Amino acid sequence: MEDKLGPPRLAQKLLRAFLREDIAEEVEGDLDEKFHADLKSKSKHKAKLNYWYQTINYLRPFAIKKINRYKVMNNYLFSNYFKISTRNIFKHKMISFINVFSLAVGLAACVAIYLFVSDEQSFDAFHSKKENIYRLDEVQKFTGTNEQKVALSMPGMGPAIKRDFPEVKSYVRFWLHGKQLITKDDTKQLIENVMVADSTLFDVFDFVLIQGDINTCLDRPLTILLTESTALKFFKNSSDALNNTVSWDGRDYQITGILKDIPENSHIQFDALLSMVSYTSGENNVNNSWGGNWMTTYLLLEPTADISAMEEKFPSFLSRYIDDPEINTTYKLFLQSLNEVHLASNDIEHDYINYRKFNGSYLTIFYIIAAFILLIAAVNFMNLTTARASHRWKEIGVRKSVGARNFQLFGQFIFESVMLSAFALVVALLLDALFIPMLNDLIGRKLSILPLFQNGWQLSVVLAGTLSLGILTGIYPSFYMTSFDLSRVLKGGNKGEGKSVLRSTLVVVQFGLAIAMMVSTLIVIQQLSFMKESDIGFDKDQMLLVNMNREANEKFETIKNELQKQSMILGVTASGQRLGNNFHQWGFKVIADTGVLSITPSNVNVDYDYLKVYGIEVKEGRGFSKDNLTDNGYAFVINESFANELRLKETVGTKAGHGWYDNDSLGTIIGVVKDFNFNSLHYKVNTLALVVHPGWGYSELSVKIEKGRTEEGIAAVKKVWDEQVPSYPFDYTFLDAHFEEVYRSDKQMSAVVAIMAGLSILISCIGLFGLAAITIEKKTKEIGVRKVLGATESQITVLLSRNFAMLIAIAFIIVSPITYIALHGWLESFAYRININLLVFVLGGVLALAIGLLTISYHTLRSARANPVKALRYE
C-alpha cells in the first residue's frame, strides 16, 4: 500500500540509488520538506511531479555515487574482455591488421563522402526565411527551338506579382552584369561579379551588412554595396569606403554599405551590388519592361502560401500584362523552392546566378557508394572472424565448461568487434586528416574534418555509427562462435565446420559491388573522354578569350590588324557570347512560300571571320565577308538544325531577319553551317542564327594561338592590348579551360567514383587475402597428401584458386545486368553519349578475377610449393 501522503516511492528509490551516502540525509530531508510544502499550496499530483523534478535535478556530478565503487564487477569484466581482446588482436597480427585497415578505409571513405554531401546540402541554409523563398522560373516553348526551363524572368514580373498576389510578401530581382571595371581615382580593378539588386534584398535574404543602413542602403539611384574584400581593393579599410564613391561606366556611385564576403555556400555570389533604383527612376524604367527575360527574380511568400494555387494563377497573370494571345503557350511560370536551386537545377538553362551548381542526384549515388564500401569492409570483418573461429574453439570450450553462459561469450565477442571498430575509427580519422586536403585539390572543395569535432551532434552520429557498425558486424560471428556444441568442441574431433554458404555469399556480394563500381568507373571515364574528344564542330584548343570593353570594340579593327601581324597568332575574331552555354534566344523571321514564319532560335553576334577562325564548316552557301556591305546586320548564317526546322526548298537566299525587322527590310540567309555544339553536350544542338553586328559591340576577343607558342602568344596579345586599350586591363582565359568548367560537376563525380571504386577493390582484395590465408591453412594436410600422391604444383594452385574464381564469376554474372541498367540511366542525362560496350563489362570482370587471383596467389603458390613433409608433420 502506498502512503497517500508520502513522496512517490519510485522517485525515492531512484534517489537512493544514485545519491552519495554522505549527503543522502540532508537531501532526502530537503525534498520531503519541499514535498510537504507543495502539498499545502498545490495539488497532490503536482507535488509528486515536482518531487520527480527535484530528484532528476539531483543527477549532478557532485551528488552522484562514485561509479567505480558501484560497478566493481563490471569494470573487472570489461578489463578482462579488454585483456583477452588485445591478446587476440596481437596474436593474429595480419588478420587484425586486415580487419582494422579495411574498416578504417571504409569508414574514412564514408566520412569523406558525408563531408562532401553535407557541404553540398549546406547551400543557402543560412537564410532564415529559406523555407518561404522561391525563385521564379520559366518554361519557354518558342517555335523552332527546343523547349527549355530557364532561371530568367522579365523585369516587370517581380513588381507585378507583388501587386497581384497577396501571398507574396516581398520580391528581389538580380540583374547580372558580370565582370566590370570599377575605378576609384587611380585604382582600376576588374570586379569579377557585379550585379544589380532591388532595395528589398535584405527583406528576403540574410546577407550580412557590416556597415551602412540595412533598411535604406539600396533605396537611392547611383548607390552601390561592396563586399568587404572588394572594398579593400580600393580603400584602406571598410569605414573609409562607406559613403565614399567609386566609378563605373562613367558615373560615380556612392558606397552605401559594406557587406561581409558572401559565404562559399551561397548560390548567389557577388562582389558588388548596384541599386536597382538606378534603373527604375529614369525614363527607361525597367519595372515596365516585359517581353525580354534578363533578370532573376526571387519571391518571399507567406508561410501559408499555396504554391500550386499560385502557379495556376500565373497564366491569367501573364495575359493581364502581355498582349499576346500565344503568351501562355510560349511561357509557363513556375516556382522553385530556394533549397532546390543549388541541387535540383540541372535541367535549367540560362542559369547564370548559380554558383557551384551541382547535380543533386549524384548525392544519392555518393550515399549508395558509401554504403557499398562500408558493406564491403564489414563483410571482411565477418568473413575473417568466422573463418578464424576454429582457432578459438579451445578458448570457447574452456570458458563454457568453467560455466560461461552464451550471453557472456556473446558479450565478449561483441566487445572485441566494437573495440576493433573504435580503433578503426581513429585510423579512419587520421586517414581523412591526411587525404582530405588532396581530395579537395582534386574536386575543388574546401572540406575539413574539423567541424565534425566542433559539432557535438555530428560527432555523436559518427560515434554511434561506429558503435553500431561494431555491434552489427560482431553479431553474426559472435552468434556463430557461441553456438558450438561444447562436447564436440572439447573432443577436438570433427569440429562441425562444413562449407560456409554464408561466407561464400558474402564474398560474392563483395566482389559483385567491386565489379559494379569498376565497370561504372570505366563507363563514366569513357563518357567524359567522349565529351572531351568528340567532334563538337569547332576548334576549342589554343583559343585565347579576352574580355572587351567599349574602347576595345572601338579599336577592334586596329587590334585585329596588329595581332594578325604576329606569326604565332593564327586567327583573330570576336563574338557577343562565349561558347559552352546556350546563346540568348530572340525572335527571327523568315519569308517562306507559305508566308512569314516566326521562330525563336539561339542567336549570336559574331565578327566576319568567326566561322573561319573557329573552323566551323559551311555546308551550303557562304560565310560572312567584309566585302559585302549587307553582311553587316543583314546576312544570316544558320545551322543545320535550323535549316531542317525551316524545311525550305532553297534555304540559302531566303529573306530573313530579326523579329523586330520590318517585313520589307529583311536580310538574307547566306549560308548553312554544320551543327556544332555551342551548348554543353548535356543538351541537343538548338537552332542557331549567326549574324554580324559590329555596332552592337562584342564581349570577347578570340585569338587562336599556334600550338607550343602559347606563352609567346599571350605576351604578344597583352602588349597590343596594353597599347591600344589603356582603359581596360588585359583579362583573358582559354576556351578549353572554360569547357572544363562546364563539365566540372560530371568530372568531380567521376573522380569520386574512380577513387571509391579503387578503394572498394582494395578492401575486397585485402579481405580475400585474409580469407585465402585461413582457408588454405586449413587445407595444409590435404595439400600434403595430394603432393605425396604426385600432384604437381600447378594442379594444386588450380585446385586452390578454383573456388575463389568461381565466386568471382558468380558475382560477375549477377551484377552485370544491374550495373548495365544503372549506367544506361546515367547516360540518358546526356544528349550526346556513348553506347555501352559490353566488352567493358568483360574487361571489368576479367580485371576483378585477375586481381583476385593475384591476391590469393601469394598463399596458393606458397602452399603448393611447400615441402609436403612439413605439411604432414603439422599438428
Added chain:
Amino acid sequence: MIETRLGEFEEVILLLTGILGEEAYAYKVAEEFELQTGRSVSIGAVHSTLTRLEEKGFLKSEMGKSTAERGGRRKRIYTITAYGKKTLAAARDFKQSLWEQFPGFATSKLSFGM
C-alpha cells in the same frame, strides 16, 4: 581587472545564505531564491552551488536540527565565512565602480532621478 571569482548565480546564492542566517539550508535557499527573483530553480541546482561555494571557502556548513516534515532527517545549515563576506563586498565594490564610470547611469543621476 579585479577577479571576483563569483558567477551571478553564485553571488545571489551567497547573499541569500547570508540573509537567511540560521535557516540557510538548500531547500530554504531555493525557496528564497524563487521568492526574491521570481525565477524557478531546483533544489539540486542550489545544493550543487552551495557545495561548490563551500569548496571555494566562501561558506562552511554543519548539520542542524530535524523536523517532522523532514521525516526526522537533519538539515545542513550553511553559514557565510569571513572570506565569503570579503569576496561579496569586493564584487559589490567592483560593480559599483563600473556603474560610476558608466556615463548614462552615473550615481548622481540615480539619486536625483524621479
